[in-house]
Amino acid sequence: MGKLNGKVAVITGGNSGIGFATAQLFLKEGARVIITGRRDDAVREAVRNLGEGASGFVSDAGNMADVNQLDREVAKLAPKVDILFVNAGVGLFAPFEGTSEELFNANMDINFRGAYFTVQKLLPVIPEGGSIILNTTILVHSGLANTSAYSASKGALLSLNKTLAIELADRKIRVNSVSPGPIATPIYSKMGMDEAALNAFAADVQAKIPLQRFGQSEDVAQAALFLASEESGFLTGSEIPVDGGKAITF
Secondary structure: OOOOOOOEEEEOOOOOHHHHHHHHHHHHOOOEEEEEEOOHHHHHHHHHHHOOOEEEEEOOOOOHHHHOOHHHHHHOOOOOOOEEEEOOOOOOOOOHHHOOHHHHHHHHHHHHHHHHHHHHHHHHHOOOOOEEEEEOOHHHHOOOOOOHHHHHHHHHHHHHHHHHHHHOHHHOOEEEEEEEOOEOOHHHHHOOOOHHHHHHHHHHHHHOOOOOOOEOHHHHHHHHHHHHOHHHOOOOOOEEEEOOOHHHHO
C-alpha cells in the first residue's frame, strides 16, 4: 500500500531536478500529482514522462499574476491539496559588492515572495492533516562566498516555516522544510564559472562531504516523502538537512 494513497500533491517547479524526482516518488506512493513550471514545453514533457496520475500547468513563481491564479488553476484539476511542496526556486550568485538590485530581487521574488504567496493562495484548499514542505538550503546555517542574496532568500523561507507551523497547528496542518546541501542539479552550471573552474569547485566541495559524494535529487525526494506522509505525523516546524553530513564539517 502506498504511503500517499488518495492524496493530492502540488509540486511547484516540478518539471525538473528535485521537483521532478519528488513527483515520480509521490506518484509511486499513490498520490495524484500536479506540477508547475515556467515553460509550457517543459511542463508538458514532464507530465508526459511522469505518466498516469500526473498533470500540470505553467506558473512562474516569480510572477505574481501567475501566483495569484494558482488556486483557480489547481481547482480545475483537484478539489483539495493534501500536500504542497514549495520547491520552485533559483540560485543567482554574485560577490556581495557585485550584487545588483536586479539579482537581489530575482532571488527574493522567486525564492521567498513567490513561495510565501504560493502557500497563502493554496492554503484555503489544504484540509486538516495537510502537509506543507518548503525547500530551503543548508547555506542558511553557514557561509559560502557569492551567495549572500540567495542564502538570505532561503533564510527568510526557513523563518516562514517556523511561523507557519505555529499559525497552522490548530488546523492540524504541518509545515516542515527540507534543506539540501550539495545536490547534483543544474544550479551549479548557473554559477557563472567556466568548466574548469566549475569542476575544481565541485571537487573541493565533494572532498568536504563526509559521505564523499554529491547528493541526487532522489535523496531530497525521499526526505520530502517522509514529511508528506503520516510517518512524520508528529513533526512540524522542523528542518531536515539532506547534505551527506556537509553541515557538520563547517
